[in-house]
Amino acid sequence: MGNKFRSIETKHYAERDAFFDDLKKLDRRAFLRVAGISAGIAAGMGLRTPHSFQLVNVAEAQGTKPRFSFAYISDTHLYEKKLNDRFVRAILKAVDDVNGLDPQPDFVLFGGDLAQLGKPGELKLGAEILKSVKAPIRMMTGEHDWFLDMGELWTDLFGPPNYSFDHKGVHFVVLNSILEKDFWTERGLSPEERMQIVAGLDNGIQSRFEVGAPQREWLRQDLAKVNKATPIIVFSHSPLYKYYRPWNFWTDDADEVQALFKPFQTVTVIHGHTHQLLSNRIGNMSFHGMLSTAWPWPYAPEGLPQLTVQMNRSDPFSQFDGCGDGRMDVLESGMVDKLYNLWERNPISVRASYLASGGKRDVPPRTKLPSY
Amino acid sequence: MKLLVGTGAVLSFAGGVALATGPVSPPARGTQAPEVKKHELPVSKDGNLVVGLCDGETSMEVKGVKAGESLTRAQAQHVSGALMEEWLRKNPNAHWDAVPLVAQAPAPGSTTPRTQQPRTPAPSKGTVREGGVTPESGGAEVKKQQAVPIQDGHTYGAFSDRDEAIWAASTEQFVDEGHRVFHDAQAIGGTVGISCDMCHPDASNTHPETYPKYQVQLGRVALLRDMINWCIENPVRGRPLADGDPRMRAMEAYIYAKRKGVKLEYGKK
Numbered sequence: 001m002g003n004k005f006r007s008i009e010t011k012h013y014a015e016r017d018a019f020f021d022d023l024k025k026l027d028r029r030a031f032l033r034v035a036g037i038s039a040g041i042a043a044g045m046g047l048r049t050p051h052s053f054q055l056v057n058v059a060e061a062q063g064t065k066p067r068f069s070f071a072y073i074s075d076t077h078l079y080e081k082k083l084n085d086r087f088v089r090a091i092l093k094a095v096d097d098v099n100g101l102d103p104q105p106d107f108v109l110f111g112g113d114l115a116q117l118g119k120p121g122e123l124k125l126g127a128e129i130l131k132s133v134k135a136p137i138r139m140m141t142g143e144h145d146w147f148l149d150m151g152e153l154w155t156d157l158f159g160p161p162n163y164s165f166d167h168k169g170v171h172f173v174v175l176n177s178i179l180e181k182d183f184w185t186e187r188g189l190s191p192e193e194r195m196q197i198v199a200g201l202d203n204g205i206q207s208r209f210e211v212g213a214p215q216r217e218w219l220r221q222d223l224a225k226v227n228k229a230t231p232i233i234v235f236s237h238s239p240l241y242k243y244y245r246p247w248n249f250w251t252d253d254a255d256e257v258q259a260l261f262k263p264f265q266t267v268t269v270i271h272g273h274t275h276q277l278l279s280n281r282i283g284n285m286s287f288h289g290m291l292s293t294a295w296p297w298p299y300a301p302e303g304l305p306q307l308t309v310q311m312n313r314s315d316p317f318s319q320f321d322g323c324g325d326g327r328m329d330v331l332e333s334g335m336v337d338k339l340y341n342l343w344e345r346n347p348i349s350v351r352a353s354y355l356a357s358g359g360k361r362d363v364p365p366r367t368k369l370p371s372y
Numbered sequence: 373m374k375l376l377v378g379t380g381a382v383l384s385f386a387g388g389v390a391l392a393t394g395p396v397s398p399p400a401r402g403t404q405a406p407e408v409k410k411h412e413l414p415v416s417k418d419g420n421l422v423v424g425l426c427d428g429e430t431s432m433e434v435k436g437v438k439a440g441e442s443l444t445r446a447q448a449q450h451v452s453g454a455l456m457e458e459w460l461r462k463n464p465n466a467h468w469d470a471v472p473l474v475a476q477a478p479a480p481g482s483t484t485p486r487t488q489q490p491r492t493p494a495p496s497k498g499t500v501r502e503g504g505v506t507p508e509s510g511g512a513e514v515k516k517q518q519a520v521p522i523q524d525g526h527t528y529g530a531f532s533d534r535d536e537a538i539w540a541a542s543t544e545q546f547v548d549e550g551h552r553v554f555h556d557a558q559a560i561g562g563t564v565g566i567s568c569d570m571c572h573p574d575a576s577n578t579h580p581e582t583y584p585k586y587q588v589q590l591g592r593v594a595l596l597r598d599m600i601n602w603c604i605e606n607p608v609r610g611r612p613l614a615d616g617d618p619r620m621r622a623m624e625a626y627i628y629a630k631r632k633g634v635k636l637e638y639g640k641k
Contacts, residue, residue, distance in 0.1 A: 084564035086607070116565065200555060202573035247573055295570060295607075298577040313577075316603065317589040369641075 064353065066329040066337070068168050071098040071135065073325045074111025074272035075292035077144060080121040086319065087116070090293040091129055094325040097341060099134050105327060106167065108135045111272030111290050112142025112178070112237035117195050120153055127157050142237040142272060143178040143209070143248075148195040151176075162215055164222050170231045170330060173222065176215060177236040177251050177271075180207035201247045201297070208245065208252040209238040216253065219260055231266040231334020240269045241280060241287060244300030249274055261285060266334035276322075277340055279350055280305035286355045288328075288338050296322025307359050312345065312367040320344050425455045430462070543625075550626025553619045560619065561610035568603065568623070575630035582640035596624060 076091040098108050110130060115122035123145060130137055139158040146154060151161060161176035183206055184194040197203050211219070226232070234240065240257060243249035251257070261267040267285040275297040278289025287305070296314045304310075314322025321344035328336040335352035342348065351362040413422045413431050421437040424430070432455055437443060443451065460466070553559045554575065557567040572578050580596045587594035590602070597620055601612035613620040 079565050084566070086564060086566075200569060202569055203555075297571070297573070301576070315589070316571075316599075317606075319607075 064331050064333065064337075066331055067170070068106045069101075069103075069327055069329045070107050070109055070138075071101060071105040071325065071327045072109045072111055072270070072290050073098060073130075073133075073293060074109075074290040075113040075142065075275055075294055076126060077113055077116045077292070077294035078122045078126050079116050080119065081125060087294045088125070088129070090320065090323060091126070093320070093343065094293045095129060095133055097325050099132070101327065105135050107138050108133050109138050109235060109270065109328075110140060111235070111270070112140045113144040113272060113292075113294075114142070114154075115145050117192075117199060118145055118148030118153075123153055123157060138172075138174065138235070140174055140235045140237055140272070141176055141178065143180075143198050144195075146176075146178060147180075147198040148191050162218065168330075170233055170334060171226045172233050172235065173219065174235045175211055175219070175237075175240075175257075177211050177238045177240060177257075178209050178273075179212045179215075180209060183207045204246065206248065208250050209248055210252040211236075211257050212253070216256055216260065219257070223260060223264075226264075228263050229265050231330075232261060232264050232268070233330070233334075233336070234261070234267065234269045236269055236271050237273050239271045239274060239278070239280070239287060239289065241282060241305075242303070243274070243278075243280075243305065244303045247300055249300055249303075258282065258285060268334070268336050270328065270336075277309060277311040277348065277350070278305065279307040279309065279355060281307055281355045281358065286335060286352070288336065288350070291322075291324040291326060291340055291342065293323050293325060307355060309348075309350065309364040310367055311342075313369040315344070318344050423451050423455065425459060427459060430455060430458055432458070546622055546625045547629040548626075549618075550622035550624070550629070553623050554626050557608065560604060560608060560623075561613075562604070562608040564609045566608050568608070571607070575627045578627050578630075579640075580624075580627045580631055581634050581636045581638070583638060585639045585641070596627065600624070600627075 073091065073094040076087055076094070078087050078091065081088050098105065114126035114130075141151065141154050141158075141161040145151070146161075155161065162174055164171065164173045166172070180198065183189075183197075187205075189197070197206050200206075223232075236251075238251045239249060239254075240251050241254045242251070262283065265284065269285060269287045270290065271287065272290045272292070274289045275292035275295065276289060276299060277291075278287070280287035296311065299308075299310060311322060322342070323344075324340060324342040324347075326341045326347075327339045329339070330336050331352055333352065335356060337349060337351045340348045340350070348364055350364050354362040354364065409428070411424045411428045411431075413424050414433075416422050416433045416439065418433075419438055421434045421439050421441060421443070423432050423434060425432075432451060434443065434447065434451055437447065554568045554572075557565050560567065568575075578596075578599075583596040583599070584593050586592070587599070590598065594602075597613075597615065600620065600623060604610045605612050
C-alpha cells in the first residue's frame with residue numbers, strides 16, 4: 001500500500017509540523033503575535049514552557065505569577081511486562097515527557113494506580129521505571145495498588161500512604177482515599193477475587209471509597225499546625241467529592257473531609273482515578289482531575305461537575321489518544337494552573353482563574369465532538 | 373398437487389423444560405449457538421420441488437418444477453396461495469388482525485407515494501375510525517381502548533404470562549452471558565489482560581445505536597460487531613470472533629441492552 005491515503009493522524013501531525021516550521025521563519029514581531037496561540041501547543045511538544053512566552057508576562061502583571069511547578073504522571077495500570085507491554089510503553093513516554101521539561105519541575109506527583117492488579121511484579125516494575133525520573137517523586141496510592149495485599153507491598157516500596165510536607169510556602173497533604181468497607185470476608189473472597197472486583201469500575205459489589213475516621217483524625221491534627229492563610233494542596237487518588245457512585249467516582253466521606261479544609265483560604269485537590277479532564281469547585285476548594293497514561297474513561301452519565309470542560313471523545317484507534325501527563329503551575333495565590341499534556345492532541349490549559357471565577361474567565365476550549 | 377404434513381417442532385415445549393429445570397449455571401449457557409429446529413421437507417418421488425410453509429409443518433410438492441429449479445413469479449404466487457389456504461384449513465379459528473386504518477392514514481400534509489398504497493383492509497368487526505389521526509382520536513381514547521376486550525382467536529399473539537416470563541428470562545440470561553464475556557479478558561480470548569469494561573464501564577462509549585456507519589479509520593461502513601472485533605484484535609490482542617460466535621452474539625446483546633431507550637440514529641458520526 002502506498003501513501004495515497006493519509007490517515008487523520010498523519011494529517012494532524014503534518015499540520016503540526018507545518019505550524020512549527022512556519023514559526024521558525026517568523027520575525028520577532030510576528031512571533032510575539034502568535035506566541036499566545038502557540039504557547040500551549042509548544043509546551044505540549046516539549047519545545048518551550050509557557051513561562052518563556054509573552055502571554056505569561058502579561059499574567060504576571062496581574063499577580064498570578066507562578067511560584068513553582070510540579071509535574072504529574074498518573075494511573076499507569078501496569079501489568080507485568082511479559083504479559084502486556086502496552087501500558088509499559090505509555091509510562092515510559094510519560095517519564096520521558098517530565099524528564100524533558102525545562103525548567104525541571106520541583107517534583108513529580110505520581111497519582112496512584114501504578115499497578116493493575118496490585119501484583120508484586122507490577123508494583124516493582126513501576127518502581128523500577130519511576131527511578132529514572134530526574135526530579136524527586138511523590139507517591140500516592142490507588143485502589144489497584146492496594147487491594148491484593150491491603151497495601152503491604154506498596155507501603156514497603158514507597159512508605160506510608162498518607163503524609164504531609166511543606167514546600168515553598170505551600171502545605172501539601174497526601175491522602176489514602178481509596179479505603180473500602182469490608183465486602184470480601186463475608187463472601188469468602190480470596191485476595192485475588194477482592195482485587196479483581198475493586199479493579200472493575202462498573203462492579204457494584206465493591207464498597208465505596210473513603211478516607212476513613214482514623215485518617216480524618218490524623219488529617220485534623222496535621223492541619224491544626226497550619227496557618228489558615230497557608231495555601232493547601234491535597235493529593236487524593238479519588239476525587240474527594242461525590243461524582244458518580246456506580247463507578248466509584250466517589251468518596252463516601254467527602255463531606256467530612258471537606259469540612260476539615262473549610263477554615264483555610266485556598267485549598268486545591270489534585271486527584272487521579274477518573275482518567276479524564278475534570279474540574280470542580282466547591283466553596284473554597286478547587287478540584288483537578290488528572291490524565292491517565294493507560295486509557296481514557298468516558299464521562300459518567302450524570303453528576304459531572306459543571307466546571308468540567310469535557311475531553312474530546314478519544315479515538316479508539318489510537319492507543320495514546322485521550323491519555324497523557326501534565327504539569328501544575330502553583331501560583332502565588334496557592335491555586336494552580338494545570339496543563340493537560342494530551343499525547344495525541346494539542347495540550348489544554350485550565351487556569352486557576354477559570355475555577356476561581358466560577359467558569360466566567362479564561363474558559364478552556366470546548367470540544368468539537370460530543371462525548372457519548 | 374400433493375400435500376405432506378410432517379411432525380412439527382414444538383418450540384414452546386423446549387422453553388418450558390428450560391424453566392422447569394431452574395436456572396442454568398452461567399458458563400454452560402450461551403457457549404453454544406441456539407438451536408433452531410429445522411423443517412425437514414419430504415423428498416418428492418418424482419424429483420419435484422418441495423416447498424415448506426413457515427409454520428414448520430406444512431409442505432407442498434410443485435408439479436412440473438424439478439428440485440433445484442426456481443419458480444417463475446406466477447408459479448410462486450400460486451404455491452404461496454395454496455400453502456396459505458392449507459394453513460387456514462388447519463387453523464379454522466385463526467384470522468388476521470384487521471389492518472388498522474388509523475396507522476396507515478397519511479400524516480397531515482404528507483402525500484402517500486403511489487407505490488406505497490395501503491393494503492386493502494380485511495373485513496373487521498372492531499371499531500375503526502375513518503379519516504386518519506385527528507386531535508380527537510388521541511389521548512382521550514386510550515382509556516376507553518384499554519377497556520375494550522382484547523382480540524382473540526389468533527394463533528399468533530395467544531401467549532400466556534408464563535411464555536412471556538420464559539422469554540424475558542432467556543433474554544436476560546443471554547445478556548448476562550454478554551456481561552460475563554465483556555468483563556473477562558480470558559473469555560474474550562485476550563492475551564494481555566485487557567477486558568472490554570476497562571475502557572467501557574457499563575458498555576458506555578460503545579454507542580451501538582449509531583451503527584451501521586462509515587468508520588473513518590477503517591475506510592468502510594462498519595457494523596457494531598466490526599468495532600467489537602477491532603477492539604478484540606487491537607487493545608485486547610485476541611483473535612477476531614466469527615459472526616456466529618456465541619460470545620459475539622452475547623456481547624452484542626449486552627451492549628444493546630445497556631442502551632435501551634436510546635434513540636436509534638444509525639450512521640451518526
